[in-house]
Amino acid sequence: MKIAIVGVGSFAQCFIPLYKAHPLVSKVVLADLDPEKLEENRQKHGIQETYGSLEDVLASDVDAVALITQNWMHGPQAVQALKAGKAVYSAVPAGITVQEVEDIVRTVEATGQIYMIGETSYYYPGAIYCRRRFAEGGFGQVVYSEGEYYHDWDHGLYEVMKARAGDRWREEGGMPPMHYPTHSTGGILSILGTYATHVSCQGFVDHDEDGIYAPGANAYDNPFSNQSGLFKMADGSMMRVNEFRRIGSPGAERMSMFGTEGCYHNTHAGQVWTDKNTVTRLEDILSCADRSFGDLENPFADMSQVHEIERLPKEFAGLPNGHQGSHQFLVDDFVKAVIEKKHPPNSVWQAARYLVPGLVAHQSAMRGGELLPVPDFGSGS
Ligand SMILES: NC(=O)c1ccc[n+]([C@@H]2O[C@H](COP(=O)([O-])OP(=O)(O)OC[C@H]3O[C@@H](n4cnc5c(N)ncnc54)[C@H](O)[C@@H]3O)[C@@H](O)[C@H]2O)c1
Incomplete structure (x- = not known):
């Protein structure tokens, strides 16, 4: 699948390397309204393709967008992306009013698209x-x-x-x-x-x-x-x-x-x-630390004994994680949901x-x- 990271501010830094490393992701592109931030992230993450707005990236060939924009923007942006035929991963919160949340649910139901909330x-x-x-x-x-x-x-x-x-x-x-x-x-x-x-x-x-x-x-x-x-x-x-x-x-x-x-x-x-x-x-x-299994060279960061690290792509070993081990599982859930066309646990x-x-x-x-x-x-x- 091809995915756009929309919003390359502070929190996106935790997710760009994971989407890039996932073996079922063939391309990651970046989008932000701020051209300086976009250029900085293009160089930092070694990603060539960038877009200056959500509209532009929705017109591209990506299958999915990860909305990591400011918290009050998510509701309308998610609906816009779903209607453009893209699967949506959204940072929390999903919206700021009950109506915005209902609009996302109804749009998923009408379009059959995948939506996932990145609830850590x-x-x-x-x-x-x-x-x-x-x-x-x-x-x-x-x-x-x-x-x-x-x-x-x-x-x-x-x-x-x-x-x-x-x-x-x-x-x-x-x-x-x-x-x-x-x-x-x-x-x-x-x-x-x-x-x-x-x-x-x-x-x-x-x-x-x-x-x-x-x-x-x-x-x-x-x-x-x-x-x-x-x-x-x-x-x-x-x-x-x-x-x-x-x-x-x-x-x-x-x-x-x-x-x-x-x-x-x-x-x-x-x-x-x-x-x-x-x-x-x-x-x-339940406490989190670096953990490994099999003959992996690098450990998985920030994992407890109850995290099922064996289900994660081995490519995530040695990469950053966060929020008590959750980031790597959230990325893996979304990618698999899009590929398998099956709603993820953190569904709409x-x-x-x-x-x-x-x-x-x-x-x-x-x-x-x-x-x-x-x-x-x-x-x-
Ligand atoms: N534990 C958690 O789940 C957790 C932790 C931290 C942040 N968050 C969430 O992550 C989100 C992002 O937080 P942040 O601190 O990275 O914010 P940020 O302000 O650093 O980054 C947001 C970026 O989105 C860009 N943007 C806004 N509208 C856009 C558009 N139409 N097209 C392209 N780019 C656009 C902005 O220019 C900005 O660079 C927030 O919604 C926050 O709630 C969740």
Whole structure:
């Protein structure tokens, strides 16, 4: 397959070498609106073919595009690319409104194209471990799950938003934390195979002197830097999500899950599995390091014992990885989905189930925590 990387900013650097190395990819081309960045990336990655806009690359012979553009652009760009006959890999979030997400789902359904959301939490070791435990019935009936993404502004967010949005960094940076819930929800929903039906959410009104959440400062009229939502799930369980951007924490991206027979707990103190009588520490199997198998010369970077590295192309050994081992699996999933014309695990329907609950949670927070129904666009099967 031939693929275009659209947006060659900071995050794309993690993915260009992997798409280039995948043995089922015959050509990688690059696209960006910024000619200087495009030239820099052309030289850095040794790629000859470049395009100055999404429109131009959609008119080319590529089979697929990887949208690694700014987060508020993904929805309309995905629909445009799908309608142009291209498979789409999109960095999170899929969109910024429920309507944008529904448009992507309906376009996939109408065109039969492949869409995949690049949700990293699907391949975090804890999520992989819990999918196995869940399939074996180890949790009994799941009662409650919690996901949290703590990313304080002081931990690089000012720089990221200034690079992404320039003078408009406050307008975009003040987006509701619940508009970016997928690192919290993705793992949980991938394990349970269910979806949220209702939410009640509260927000912390931010008065920091940086003024990001002051009245009129951001494009979303959002006063909250931290939000906590409690969701009712279709399987009868509860899910709590914390999205915090002003928080005295070194940062966290994790989930825990509690069932009638067994529980998985992930905290700063470590990861454990408990049943009614025992506590089992999981660091040995869930911590990430360089790992090898067979007679490979180079190890796979950033992998835990529960990552199935044997299923990856050997060409990925020795290449960069990231976000707890997930990048290499996401690239491999997308390439195989396009080649085999089969929807990937992080399909368009899952993308909607990861994101829409957060978009509605923010609406609830703006209404003082009113319980709101969460629309579901199905599972695609
Ligand atoms: N864990 C994760 O899943 C994770 C981590 C980091 C970033 N991200 C996501 O990755 C995305 C990119 O982040 P970034 O920090 O690399 O942003 P960035 O601003 O560094 O790069 C975006 C690039 O897209 C280009 N672009 C915008 N519109 C375009 C168009 N129409 N045609 C061609 N190019 C276009 C811009 O010129 C820019 O170079 C964001 O959406 C972010 O949410 C996800």
